[in-house]
Amino acid sequence: MRASRLVTLLLLLQNRGRMTAQQLAEELEVSVRTVYRDVEALGAAGIPLYGAAGHAGGYRLVDGYRTRLTGLTADEAQAAFLAALPGAAAELGLGEALATAQLKLRAALPAELREDAGRIQERFLLDAPGWYGDADDAPHLASVAAAVWARRAAVLRYRRWRAPEEIERRVEPYGLVLKAGRWYLVAGGSSGIRTYRVDQILHIGPLEERFAVPDEFDLVAYWDSYLADFRARLHTGEALVRLSPEGARGLGVTPTSDGWTDARVPIESIDHAHGEFLRLGADVEVMAPAELRDRIATTVRTLATRYEG
Template sequence: MRASRLVTLLLLLQNRGRMTACRLAEELEVSVRTVYRDVEALAAAGIPLYGQAGHAGGYQLVDGYRTRLTGLTADEAQAAFLTALPGAAAQLGFGDALTTAQLKLRAALPAELREQAERIRTSFLLDAPGWYGEVDRAPHLPAVATAMWARRAVVLRYLRWRAPEEIERRVEPYGLVLKAGRWYLVAGGPSGIRTYRVDQILEVHTLDEEFVIPDGFDLAAHWSGYLVDFRSRLHTGEALVRLTPEGARRLGVTPAGDGWTQTRVPIESIDQAHQEFLRLGTDVEVMAPAELRDRIAETVRTLATRYEGRPRTEVSPDLATGHPHPGNAPDSRTRVEDPP
């Protein structure tokens, strides 16, 4: 435990420069007295660091000193390769840089860690888009990302989806979020912080104006709050339903037992709920609202009428073999087993 803390302390000083004992104690979650002891241990081990007293003082390494010690454990080395997103990096224009960085990291690892990291790299793949969703086409993503790195304001020509209508707006790109294969830009503007779908951006013009991200802004915290607000605005109604154990499982509801479970679930609209509950088939019965129940009942009656008797067109058997023609059969080479 202490050895790991000493490595962390050394890397903090190497990456951040001068730090006070109090700041180091906060980062390491230990007492200031423990920091003093750890600094003495590093100095005794030959690490060239020194301390300065006073208001602007603190501990720092001798200028130019950099350790070659990575401090990586087996789990940390594996995690480093798990966090790489080759698809996202390529979209942002960093595909080659990521490959080079991984090669350098792999070369710096001890042999036993290198083998475990390589096993992780070849055993896991992140496929971000949804199963039936198409890959997000965002040709202006590199330009937006470049402006974000440089802290430059941009003028967007954007296709608003609600109207839809084209708008032009000056914004300050604070961050990018990749969710379910789709990129979103979080940016500040005249009306506050807003979220834009990058694939809806029609044109980007980078300005010479620099901007400063507001103090206290945290991209992860902002996005989490945005999702909560989005869901609260999305689900404005509710439905009373009865679910079989399988229906409860598919809907994410805790079943009351082996029989039917009655519960209320949030819905966005009658149209949305109509489509979603039809997916559950016989594992759900809608009790209320009456409009939704009637709508599903009408759909079921229509389907029952449509599927009565024989189909209007049938697959003609091959005259020579008596089997369906291969052109009517699914291609086994592209078959997907158990799609989610």
């Protein structure tokens, strides 16, 4: 543990230049006294660093010195690929590894590239969860990720929306996908490849047996196909509507003129389309299907009655 901390201290000084003992203590989550001892240990090992007292004091490395300790551990290498998603790395149990990996990567870069990397972190941020909702609580995510890393089969107890609501399955975890703040497990099993919401996993029991992912399986290609199939199943019908220019823009339809535009748009269901078209107010008129037109007419009459007087 101390050896790892000494390396981190060295990399901090290399990346940031002068740092006070208090700053180092806060970064390393140790006491200032511990920092003093670690600095003495580095000096005894021949690391050319020096300290200065006073307001502008602190520790720094001799100009031009660069450590060669930039090799990444397995966890750090995995975390480096999640550098754009620090929240995701933390959820997978790799938050500390990611921080150390970024220090090592910065230490390995020339000075001008280190400055570019710093500017990127200052100016760009990826916030995965969508609006109007937080990321799902997935207490078994770390265990699922461990099974994915180790290519180890597992038994899942899973909650789903149709009966029976709770099922138990032996699965072979192929990969994890983070979509709009929600984690999904892609896993093989007796019924083929399936996708599971990680927040709906009630229990995971890792098995001793290992598995090999089929050579033809590609996680990105599978997910693209899964999304395309999901969208196809989502829009099971269509509606004929008349749209004002504003309504056309609201539905992403290109107006055919300055007046009203007739269009056929895909709909998920009567219930879903009812709510979507109502939000457009007077900028849309539903012509078909008749069931949807009648539903909206009934709602409009109810609203008119409610707001009269």
